[in-house]
Amino acid sequence: xxxxxxxxxxxxxxxxxxxxxxxxxxxxxxxxSAYDYKKSIDExxxxxxxxxxxxxxxxxxxxxxxxxxxxxxxxxxxxxRAKNFYEFLSPLIExxxxxxxxxxxxxxxxxxxxxxxxxxxPSLKKHDTGHVVMVYEKPILEEEGxxxxxxxxxxxxxxxxxxxxxxxxxxxxxxxxFRVNKEDFPIALHNSDKLKKPVFxxxxxxxxx
Numbered sequence: 001x002x003x004x005x006x007x008x009x010x011x012x013x014x015x016x017x018x019x020x021x022x023x024x025x026x027x028x029x030x031x032x033s034a035y036d037y038k039k040s041i042d043e044x045x046x047x048x049x050x051x052x053x054x055x056x057x058x059x060x061x062x063x064x065x066x067x068x069x070x071x072x073x074x075x076x077x078x079x080x081r082a083k084n085f086y087e088f089l090s091p092l093i094e095x096x097x098x099x100x101x102x103x104x105x106x107x108x109x110x111x112x113x114x115x116x117x118x119x120x121x122p123s124l125k126k127h128d129t130g131h132v133v134m135v136y137e138k139p140i141l142e143e144e145g146x147x148x149x150x151x152x153x154x155x156x157x158x159x160x161x162x163x164x165x166x167x168x169x170x171x172x173x174x175x176x177x178f179r180v181n182k183e184d185f186p187i188a189l190h191n192s193d194k195l196k197k198p199v200f201x202x203x204x205x206x207x208x209x
Contacts, residue, residue, distance in 0.1 A: 023136075032047045035051055055171060083129035112137060116132070131155070
């Protein structure tokens with residue numbers, strides 16, 4: 001059992017490194033990026049036009065096809081959307097391993113390369129089903145119940161300390177904050193300003209193995 005756990009840890013570390021390396025490579029190669037539901041990727045020309053879930057799916061396709069294959073794809077769609085990430089990860093308990101993913105429930109256990117996703121309530125009638133990000137730096141506990149997390153994503157808006165230019169959206173890195181309950185489970189988020197009222201969402205987290 002000890003050797004299995006060591007092997008599992010090494011495997012997850014290597015995959016996390018692979019995902020971050022691939023994402024960083026894309027970011028450095030980027031010449032044109034925008035948030036759009038219609039994907040347009042030309043790596044030779046540095047064009048990365050996609051939404052949040054297409055970006056994460058693109059990284060998974062390169063780093064862990066098994067994990068990508070585990071995600072449900074809705075009819076009339078070409079890839080898993082944010083709600084599909086949420087529906088797969090949400091039922092997983094802490095440390096549970098299913099089809100190349102490990103469930104994470106507590107923010108203190110989140111590492112670089114992990115995935116965080118939140119689902120929108122259908123009553124909001126948003127075009128998006130939610131949002132999904134990749135953790136770019138180890139989360140930092142700023143105060144009781146509040147974690148600062150540096151993330152990479154494709155988004156229409158911006159986060160704090162964002163790498164995207166003033167009139168730029170799409171692929172980039174920024175800082176968010178997550179509010180957690182007494183069990184350290186995330187229940188709300190601040191997209192760009194921790195002093196503003198938190199937005200409560202259904203949030204799920206997972207790690208690719």
